[in-house]
Amino acid sequence: MIEPILRLDGVSKQFGGLAALTDVSFSLNEGEVVGLIGPNGAGKTTLVNVVTGNLRRSSGRILFKSEDVGLQKPYQAARRGLARTFQIVQPFPAMTVLENVTAGALFGAGAGSLGDARDMAMQSLEFVGLDALADRPAANLALAARKRLELAKSLAMNPKVLMLDEVNAGLNSSEIDGALALIRKIAERGVTVLIIEHLMKVVLSLSKRLLVLHHGQLIADGPSAEIVADERVIEAYLGAKFAARLKELNHG
Amino acid sequence: MAEPMLALEGVTSGYGQIRVLWGMDLVVQPCEIVALVGSNGAGKTTLLRTISGQLAPQAGTIRFNGVPIEGARPDVVLKAGLAHVPEGRRLFRGLTVRDNLMLGAYLRTDRQEIARDLDWVFDLFPILRDRQRQDATTLSGGEQQMCAVGRGIMSRPRLLMIDELSLGLSPRMVEHLSEALLALNRAGQTILLVEQDVMTAFELSHRAYIVESGRVTRSGLSAELARDPTVSEAYLSI
């Protein structure tokens, strides 16, 4: 069997008395697109933070290509190819869009020179369709564009694993379609993608496999179709009404 | 028919040199839920900011219960009875959930009523009661949204404006919030909300406006808009 690119083994994280993650184990295979869902406050963002070193796990092991990276710093995660987007977008506000992405290429992907980095950045801007705004200061972008900037920046880092924390939140349906196509294109390049999203439409159309977190515990891990029919998942997350709607859609 | 609660006429607004809204007209009647939908960057947030006094319109009038309020300071607008739950929650770091909620009632002086409303918010969102001593910004995204809406309710507005209601909320939570808002509305609360998820927006509201590039392009009863094929093609593709 091929070795998983990212594996979590009994990972827990406590904030004081609050257990944000409890004994979470799963693995991602190279090239897979996996959805991570769960109610608000389930610990999804915390999970990403723990993997990228923004937070230190309380216990457990995190293996990236079989190497234990549980103690890495965020910059090391980035250089290894573990990229992420922030739920609350984090641009370099006074820099232009191009400069923002150049930073990703220069430091994350280790571009040899500033010039190279800028070329790589331009490519990734074109890829996400932001090239027209390349010279705008990042602070002036509207939300959708900022989210795409966040994506472009991560892409320029040439990631192996990309963790997208609600990159589609706040987009309307037609914009979401654009974003979906974009993420598919990324996955086609062989990047492993972990998508966190509350929009079931997005999650379901992208990933064949779903992980469900609830109160910091992984309560389900399996093929999407099975998961959305799972009683516990409906109870904890989807809600009866939404589940009914989903079923209807699938039938219709 | 009675005078509209909120009436905008030809409102033009923007940031410095950048113009975002181009002559917007909009009406909210008492006891209505009105939804604003539209693509990113259309200017929905800008519109709410202009109404609540954070931005001064460059042209046009905004009347609230017949009184012009364009260009008034936010505290004046709020006193008049217009509350704004901002995009991105904007809870106060360093203050507890409870303190955040109490700040919603900053301009009010009726202590007992405030205490009742606080209880009511806690009933609406029980998780907030459990977390009332926690720093509000360490809540999860969804919990924060509840706190922000609760804070808006605490000012006991005549018109509650909510930006991006369902942003980052789980489907179940959206359902829960929708029910809460409907309950509020049944009790007579007028609501103007901005919502990306058009399905939710149309389900929840009586009437809706579709905003594109700073202009209103369609408006009407939500149920009718939802059936309109041109609308569903642009916004409801699933």
Next chain:
Amino acid sequence: MAIYLQILSNGLMLGALYACLAVGFSLVWGVLNVINMLHGSFIILGGYLTFFAWHLYGIHPVAMLPVVAALMFALGFALQKLVINRVVSAPVLTTLTLTFGLDMILYNAMTYWFTATPRRITLDLGAVQLGSIVLPVDRLVGTGLALAMTLLLYAVMRGSSIGRAIVAVRMDRSAAELMGIRTDRIYAITFGIGALMAGVAGVVFATVFPITTNVTGIWLGKAFVVCVVGGLGSVPGALVGGLVLGLVESFAGHWFGPQQAITAGFVLMLVLLLTRPTGLVGVRGYE
């Protein structure tokens, strides 16, 4: 043993004065994001007002307390409203430079009008003897006043909606506006309170320390240390910070000699900065 009790009480009394001196500075820093370089001069100005009222008109310092408090509040309020508010949301460095410039003006004016001669109110109330411990009456009274004013401020910050509004404005100005809070007024009130507390410290100090423009920098430095030790922007932080600094200086002075007393305070501050940057009782999120 007796000497330790004496040193302990020296430290506590000194600490209360430190708390009183730092609390306004801490508040302004925490809420307005402004490092107020004027604070030392405000204290001395309060001291001069008290001294001259006593020296020229024979007014008792305690009677001057409300007067100085009111005057200093007005001065702080006006200064913030007219001058500092214009750049209040600029980065720390800008506001610091601005207050540094303002301090140069105030400092120069005070040295010109009052000269640098050290002044002192010669009330000399004597001391009370508690067993083997000697407690100077004016320091005791000063300690009492300092504590009372600090606690009063705490009650205001904690219990009133103005207090909550002050914190809200500190955290997110534009969201605070949406709550109906008039931020410019809150800023001015906060700065006014900062100046008021400096003035109160000045009144207390006028009976205990020599008042001269030469020491403005020293008091400012103490305010820095107290803030870090206790935690920025919080009243209990200033209180704890002040008391701890007073004790540390007092005991270090006894054990290692006066040469090391001040150094000990600074070392404590650096250690705390690194191990507990939010101070001993600091509030999260005040960085």
Next chain:
Amino acid sequence: QETIKIGAPLALTGGLADEGHKQDVVWKMWVEKINAGGGIQVGDKKLKVELIEYDYQSEGQRASQLAEKLINDDKVQFLFSPFGSGHTKIVAGVGERYQIPTIACVASSESVYDQTLKYLFGTLSPNGGMTTAMVKFFKEKFPETKSIAVLGRDDVFPKSMAEGIAKAAEAGGLTVAYKELYPVGTMDHAAALSSIKAAKPDWIYITGYTQDLILARKQMQDLGVTAQIVTMVTGPSYKEFTDGLGPLANGISSSSWWHHLTSYEGQGVWPTTAAFYEDFKARTKGDPDYVHGSCAAAGEVIVDALARAGSLDKAKVRDAIAATDIQTFYGPIKFGPNGMNLSRELPIIQVQDQTIKVLAPAEIKNADMIAMP
């Protein structure tokens, strides 16, 4: 019209502002007096004096910069150095480089003069004259004195005094029960004073600037720290000290380089100490202290040297100053090989009934020493 230009970097703001203003007052008084009499005799001409002052804000770097400005831009022929040994060193360094005679009026630490600067002359006598004589005098008055506690400010002059007295006391057979320095910027002496109290010395000796000493005296009172003899240097020499302390100043002894009760006679615009005192009193309504006296004397040195040199030639003037040997209202002035005024017997003073009394030397003494109340 040729004039004689004297440059003075002064601390008019900052920590030393008070001292700077004292120098300013006296020099202005002196210049007016000289010019009223037509100026200084140089050879066959009488030349008016022009005094050029700049504020160096009590910052050493700026003091040297302004000295340079005075020499280069204003073309001064003499420098008056500012208050204190540290800043004197800085200004004297500049004067030396340009061979401009520099008169230091308020620098008494010998370390300033052992750099063998050829163009630096100081009107104060060495600190040493203040310590040994004082120990001897106090032991005579209070033979039961056995131990001394010394607390000094860590700054050039106060530190050298603290160390000097400790040495002199040991040599004189006293035990040093406590000796510490406190750093610049100390605002609380409680810890040190509590330790001194525990050591129960017969004599407490504290050095520092006026504000330090006022605070220390106040805290001694508060904490009930006392001894038979309490000396503060240079505390009582300054009027600000007695004004600030009121009755608390009573009993404090000190030494000074000069006192207006002395009755010297000599050459210069003020023939007697009394004449100087009258003039000063008329102008400022206050009593002069040693800073005033010494600064005025610096002017007299220049008058005398120019008269003898008969020209403004740098080298000649310098040699003339070095050869100074005059009597003035301030006392005798004669520079030793290092440029410092020679030792003489310095007044020991004490505050009694809130006025300054002179205890020694015998010729000018006007009161007997009393123990601390």
Next chain:
Amino acid sequence: MKSGFPLYAALVAGLLVLATTPLYADNYVVRTAAIVAMYGALATSWNFIGGFTGYPSFSTAAFFGLGAYVGAICQRHGIPMGLAWAIATVVVAAFAALLGGIILRLRGHYFAIGSIAVVELCRLVVSSWSTLTGGGDGLNLPLMSWPPEELMRFFLFVMLAILLASLIATILVDRSRLGFGLRCIHQNEDAAAMVGINTTVYKIAAYTLSAMFCATAGAAYASWTGYIDPTDSFQIVMTVKVVVMALLGGAGTILGPALGAAAFVLLEELFWANFLDWNRAILGVVIVLLIFFLPGGLLSLRALRRLRAAKIGGRE
């Protein structure tokens, strides 16, 4: 990125004006030029940490003072002047790197206080370690018995060389990966770490750079005046002044800090000479006016517009 030519032209012109003062002006003007160069070097150094990285550092006086003391102690032990300066530079740079490893963990206000405390602590340590430093008595350095004009010219060129070195370092950093990374850290340190910048190492590099030239300048200054003491060597006022200079010219720009230093020193000159009693207050008024009417510094008239636009949309 930026067009290079006007920058270099301005740089060369400025340095030439300073360097040629001995040809047409008296010693005092030369001295002022040397002081301009010295403060220019200090402000340019500060720019690495304060301007590029956005860390409000107030350590300048600590580095300057330590440089002065290390240089002075070396010279007193018979080490030749030039070598003493080099040793001072290296020792202080190492000190800054170590210190940076500790205090750069702090952010914002806390860093500001930490860096001020460093100045105070250095002063206290130096003044109580009297066996090595002479304590409150200060240290005398070997007097240089050159004619004043020659001495002045020498130190003018020394200070100019330090200034030039710091400016060249600035230009190199600005165009390198380091500079880019520092600007990212300035904007958003968390995001910077997320794109793979080793923020700790970058910040330490900036802090060390900001210390080096200060140390050289301090050591040279000590040789120049011939006497140093703790109070004058470690002055908070000096630290703040350098920051003001950099802000005045434009923090984060290449030439701004040096320009600001020149403007500040010349203004100070003007006020001392003309207003004996009120010079400090007038300087204060000037600072206040500058903050109001030129908040981004002399060089930032262009950048200002961009900043304003950014500020309006800056929150989220």
